[in-house]
Structures are given as C-alpha cells and as structure tokens.
Amino acid sequence: MNQFNIDIEHTGDYAVIRSDGYINNLGGEKISEECCRLLESGCRNFILNLEKSPIVNSIGVSILIELIERVLESDGKLVFTNLTSTIAKTFRIMGLLQYAGAFPDELTALDEIKKM
Amino acid sequence: MNQFNIDIEHTGDYAVIRSDGYINNLGGEKISEECCRLLESGCRNFILNLEKSPIVNSIGVSILIELIERVLESDGKLVFTNLTSTIAKTFRIMGLLQYAGAFPDELTALDEIKKM
Amino acid sequence: MTVQEIKEIMLTVPMIPDMELAVTKTVESLSRFIPFTGDQVDEVKHAIIEACMNAFEHSRSADCRILLVFKVGPCKLTVEIVDHGKGFDPALVEDPKIENKLFKNVRKRGWGLKLMKHLMDEVDIVSNRNGTVVRMVKYADAYRKEALNESV
Amino acid sequence: MTVQEIKEIMLTVPMIPDMELAVTKTVESLSRFIPFTGDQVDEVKHAIIEACMNAFEHSRSADCRILLVFKVGPCKLTVEIVDHGKGFDPALVEDPKIENKLFKNVRKRGWGLKLMKHLMDEVDIVSNRNGTVVRMVKYADAYRKEALNESV
Ligand SMILES: Nc1ncnc2c1ncn2[C@@H]1O[C@H](COP(=O)(O)OP(=O)(O)O)[C@@H](O)[C@H]1O
Ligand SMILES: Nc1ncnc2c1ncn2[C@@H]1O[C@H](COP(=O)(O)OP(=O)(O)O)[C@@H](O)[C@H]1O
Numbered sequence: 322m323n324q325f326n327i328d329i330e331h332t333g334d335y336a337v338i339r340s341d342g343y344i345n346n347l348g349g350e351k352i353s354e355e356c357c358r359l360l361e362s363g364c365r366n367f368i369l370n371l372e373k374s375p376i377v378n379s380i381g382v383s384i385l386i387e388l389i390e391r392v393l394e395s396d397g398k399l400v401f402t403n404l405t406s407t408i409a410k411t412f413r414i415m416g417l418l419q420y421a422g423a424f425p426d427e428l429t430a431l432d433e434i435k436k437m
Numbered sequence: 438m439n440q441f442n443i444d445i446e447h448t449g450d451y452a453v454i455r456s457d458g459y460i461n462n463l464g465g466e467k468i469s470e471e472c473c474r475l476l477e478s479g480c481r482n483f484i485l486n487l488e489k490s491p492i493v494n495s496i497g498v499s500i501l502i503e504l505i506e507r508v509l510e511s512d513g514k515l516v517f518t519n520l521t522s523t524i525a526k527t528f529r530i531m532g533l534l535q536y537a538g539a540f541p542d543e544l545t546a547l548d549e550i551k552k553m
Numbered sequence: 554m555t556v557q558e559i560k561e562i563m564l565t566v567p568m569i570p571d572m573e574l575a576v577t578k579t580v581e582s583l584s585r586f587i588p589f590t591g592d593q594v595d596e597v598k599h600a601i602i603e604a605c606m607n608a609f610e611h612s613r614s615a616d617c618r619i620l621l622v623f624k625v626g627p628c629k630l631t632v633e634i635v636d637h638g639k640g641f642d643p644a645l646v647e648d649p650k651i652e653n654k655l656f657k658n659v660r661k662r663g664w665g666l667k668l669m670k671h672l673m674d675e676v677d678i679v680s681n682r683n684g685t686v687v688r689m690v691k692y693a694d695a696y697r698k699e700a701l702n703e704s705v
Numbered sequence: 706m707t708v709q710e711i712k713e714i715m716l717t718v719p720m721i722p723d724m725e726l727a728v729t730k731t732v733e734s735l736s737r738f739i740p741f742t743g744d745q746v747d748e749v750k751h752a753i754i755e756a757c758m759n760a761f762e763h764s765r766s767a768d769c770r771i772l773l774v775f776k777v778g779p780c781k782l783t784v785e786i787v788d789h790g791k792g793f794d795p796a797l798v799e800d801p802k803i804e805n806k807l808f809k810n811v812r813k814r815g816w817g818l819k820l821m822k823h824l825m826d827e828v829d830i831v832s833n834r835n836g837t838v839v840r841m842v843k844y845a846d847a848y849r850k851e852a853l854n855e856s857v
Contacts, residue, residue, distance in 0.1 A: 406595075495816035
C-alpha cells in the first residue's frame with residue numbers, strides 16, 4: 322500500500338519536517354500530529370519540505386490548513402519549501418500562500434523565517 | 438510517442454550498441470539495420486547493451502533472432518549485456534542464450550568475446 | 554472520426570483507498586499520446602484525484618465503482634469521471650475562500666471542485682439522482698485555450 | 706466475496722501502437738495492492754504486452770478495442786485480455802523451438818504464447834469465432850504455486 326513517512330529535524334525554535342509520499346487524509350494527519358506535538362513542546366517555527374511529496378489531495382491540504390491555523394494562533398510560522406509547480410499552483414488557488422510562505426529550499430526558508 | 442534511440446561505439450572488429458527504449462518491431466529493426474550496416478563494413482563482433490531497454494516484445498526479439506543468424510553466418514558473434522532479469526528469463530525461455538551469450542556488463546563481454 | 558483522431562480509453566475501478574493514485578498512472582501513460590508538458594500532466598493528475606475522491610466520498614453509489622473515460626485527441630485530453638451515486642447540485646456548492654475558513658470554527662474542506670476548475674481548462678458537471686458525470690478537458694500548451702488557471 | 710477481497714479493474718483500450726505499453730502502467734499501479742517483487746511485476750507486464758500484441762495483430766476485431774480485466778486478490782493478480790475478433794485454436798499453435806528457427810528459411814516469430822505461459826503461473830485461452838479471452842494468473846511469491854517458469 323501507500324507508504325508515507327516523515328523525517329523531523331528539530332533545533333530550538335525551529336523544526337524542519339520532510340514528508341515522503343502522498344499527502345491525503347492520512348499523510349496530512351501524520352504531519353499535523355507531529356507538528357502539534359512539537360508546538361506543545363514549545364517549538365514555534367515549521368519548515369515543511371514537500372520535495373518527496375509531489376502529490377497532495379485537497380483533503381490532506383485541508384488538514385494542513387487546520388495546522389497553519391494552530392501555528393499562527395500560537396504566534397508561530399509555517400512555511401513550505403520544494404513545492405512542485407502544480408502544488409504551488411494548488412496552494413495559490415486556495416490562497417494558502419498568504420498565510421504560509423513558500424520558498425525554494427530549506428536554507429532560504431530558514432533565512433527568511435529569521436528575518437520575519 | 439515512444440522514443441527509441443541507439444548509440445554505437447565502433448572500434449575495429451568490435452561494436453558496442455546501446456539501445457534506449459522499447460524494443461518492439463521498430464526498435465528491433467533499428468538495431469538490426471545498424472548492425473547489418475556494420476557487418477557489411479566488416480565488423481564481426483557485436484555487444485548489445487540493453488540497460489536502457491527494460492521492455493522488449495517477442496516481435497522485436499524475433500528481429501534480433503534474424504540478426505543473430507546473420508552475424509553467426511558471417512562467423513561473427515553477438516552478445517548481450519545488462520539484461521534485466523525478466524529479459525534474461527525471456528531469452529532463456531526462447532533458447533536464445535545458446536547462440537548469443539549474456540554478460541553483466543560491456544567490459545566482461547569484451548573480455549569474453551576476445552577469449553572465444 | 555477515426556481511431557487515430559480520438560482514442561478512447563475506459564477504466565472501471567473500485568472505490569478503495571489509493572485507487573485514485575493508481576488511476577493517475579493511466580493519465581501518465583496516455584500523456585505519451587499528447588504533447589503535454591510535465592506540469593500539465595501533473596495538473597490533470599491532481600484534478601482527477603479530486604474528482605475520484607469526490608466520487609469515493611460523496612456519491613454513496615451502490616456499485617462502489619467509478620468509470621473513467623479518457624478521450625485522447627491530438628491536442629487535448631478529455632476525462633469523464635462517472636459514478637452511479639446520489640448526485641448533487643453543483644450550483645449549491647459555495648465557492649471556498651481561505652478567509653472564510655481560517656480562524657473560524659468551520660469545516661476546512663470544500664476545495665475539490667475549485668481546484669479541478671483551476672487545474673483543467675474546462676470542467677462540466679452533469680449530476681442527478683442517478684449519478685454524476687464530471688467532464689474535464691485539458692489542452693496541450695500549443696493549443697491552449699484562454700485558460701481559467703492563467704487568471705489565478 | 707467483498708470488495709476488499711477481490712478488486713476488479715476494467716480497462717478498454719483502442720488497438721493503436723504503443724497502447725500495450727500504456728496498459729503496463731496500470732499493472733504497475735495495481736501492484737501496490739499485491740506483495741509482488743519487482744521482477745514479478747516485470748514478468749506480468751511482459752506477458753500482458755504479448756497478449757495485447759496478439760489481439761492487436763491477429764484478432765481482426767471489428768471494434769478495434771481490447772478489454773482488460775484485472776482481478777486483484779490479496780495474494781494474486783488475474784488478468785483477462787479480451788478481444789472480439791476471429792478467434793483461433795491454441796491447440797494448433799506449434800511450440801516454437803530456436804533450433805527450428807535459426808539457419809532455416811522460416812518465420813522467426815511465434816514466441817508470444819510460449820512467453821506468456823512461462824512468465825505467468827497460469828494461462829488459459831478460450832477462443833471461438835466471437836473472440837478470444839486470455840486469462841493469466843500470477844501469484845505473489847509467498848503464495849507462489851509450483852510455477853511453470855521455475856522449470857525453465
Ligand atoms: N460525485 C459526487 N457525488 C455527490 N456529491 C458530490 C460529488 N462531488 C462533489 N459532491 C458534493 O460537492 C461538495 C463539494 O465538493 P468538493 O469541492 O470536492 O469539496 P469536499 O469534497 O472537500 O467537500 C461535496 O461536499 C459534496 O457535497
Ligand atoms: N487474440 C488472438 N486472435 C487470433 N489469433 C491469435 C490470437 N493470439 C494468438 N493468435 C494466433 O496464435 C499464433 C501464435 O501467437 P504467438 O505465439 O503470440 O506468436 P506470433 O504472434 O508471433 O505469431 C498467432 O500467429 C495467431 O495465429
């Protein structure tokens with residue numbers, strides 16, 4: 322069946338989450354759970370690298386919207402990196418990028434988050 | 438549509454033919470034409486590298502059988518390299534490997550051809 | 554119209570998890586017949602995933618199957634996603650807006666139809682109580698119509 | 706038998722060049738539902754290509770289409786390749802031998818059925834003047850029957 326994995330790198334106030342696989346309801350929930358756990362432990366800034374998740378569905382993205390809401394309500398930030406152009410388009414259509422930035426890669430994202 | 442390409446490296450009495458794409462009737466004929474051209478110019482030994490041709494059909498292979506016949510009739514040799522296990526199995530089922538050897542890579546094939 | 558001009562491929566699949574992904578492989582394989590860019594193939598795949606998920610989730614069809622009809626023309630792909638479920642009235646579906654979803658205690662879902670319309674060049678929905686047909690068209694770039702998604 | 710136990714996927718394709726390759730993508734996508742090894746998926750793909758080529762080349766069906774039915778069980782894949790052509794008698798097809806083909810002025814072709822039988826675990830052909838159904842089964846390794854191809 323469909324494999325979905327995430328890899329987390331957490332240092333201080335920042336966490337980089339790299340997902341691998343299809344982001345449907347299950348994938349979205351897995352990302353969301355991990356980020357909520359980190360939020361509760363005090364982490365505020367999330368870089369979500371979707372390089373290995375070239376396919377998402379709108380149910381998965383809806384779960385990410387809930388997550389973005391929680392992060393923003395905790396005065397944190399969530400940004401995306403390594404989006405395929407179709408996912409970037411999808412997020413633009415949904416208006417998501419007004420609330421969660423998108424950057425080409427993790428380093429740029431980290432730099433920009435620090436400036437924000 | 439389906440892309441098929443071959444790359445030929447010809448030195449003296451040896452030619453390495455690397456095919457790229459589906460070996461159906463068209464692919465088989467393209468390989469056969471090039472080898473016949475080389476045969477006519479005096480080349481006798483052919484190393485057919487199928488690394489980038491993981492899919493063949495029996496029509497394509499039948500054309501290769503005709504080619505093997507021509508090469509053997511000219512006192513030459515034709516061997517295969519870099520076969521996927523399914524193609525190797527296919528060639529074994531057909532009994533082809535009694536007439537045309539199979540080697541893991543081009544270098545081994547070249548060594549073995551020289552010994553024959 | 555000859556077979557060479559329009560090639561029709563039909564696919565019937567059960568409504569089971571991940572089947573929407575399996576279906577996208579068919580799109581990939583058909584894209585060899587149309588001069589689509591990689592991004593265009595991707596957009597079609599995403600749109601089809603949304604349409605399949607809708608049929609899986611909302612149609613309540615008794616046969617638990619969907620039919621996909623792919624019509625491959627030289628310059629465009631038409632995909633029909635058919636279920637034999639309860640149907641719905643697309644006119645009653647509200648256009649989702651992020652500002653109405655965020656920081657409000659509302660369902661965050663409801664993006665599928667909007668995405669389909671923006672990712673494809675044409676989307677028509679015919680639905681009644683015998684089921685739903687979602688018909689979507691994508692033109693190859695060279696033949697692209699004034700596309701909705703250019704205006705986003 | 707529930708949908709979870711047997712999943713049936715049907716695919717209708719026109720008989721046009723390269724369509725046999727497009728069809729193999731469906732096999733790839735279905736293999737996520739069965740614990741096949743990569744080589745086993747490859748073998749099924751090759752067998753299906755042969756069956757499709759036969760329908761394309763020999764069936765002379767008026768509708769110029771073939772139907773593929775995939776039945777996905779937890780431990781095996783069954784594929785039926787159906788054409789509505791003129792049919793043939795498989796019993797009359799000679800078993801090809803390389804020594805009867807090489808250095809003889811004969812047709813080098815005639816390997817398709819033999820390959821199908823060796824690449825799959827079971828092959829049955831039902832053919833009459835209304836058409837041909839080639840039914841092939843592949844077991845996942847763990848459940849593999851005494852397979853024909855092990856004896857080659
Ligand atoms: N095939 C279908 N059968 C029945 N109802 C459907 C179908 N497709 C869509 N709908 C209805 O349209 C609504 C909007 O669908 P969509 O925009 O994809 O968002 P979501 O699926 O997240 O609700 C669904 O909630 C459902 O009520
Ligand atoms: N679907 C089919 N419809 C009609 N005849 C068929 C079909 N499949 C196979 N045949 C007959 O069986 C013969 C053997 O087929 P095969 O072993 O695949 O080799 P080849 O296609 O190279 O002849 C064909 O030549 C054809 O006469």
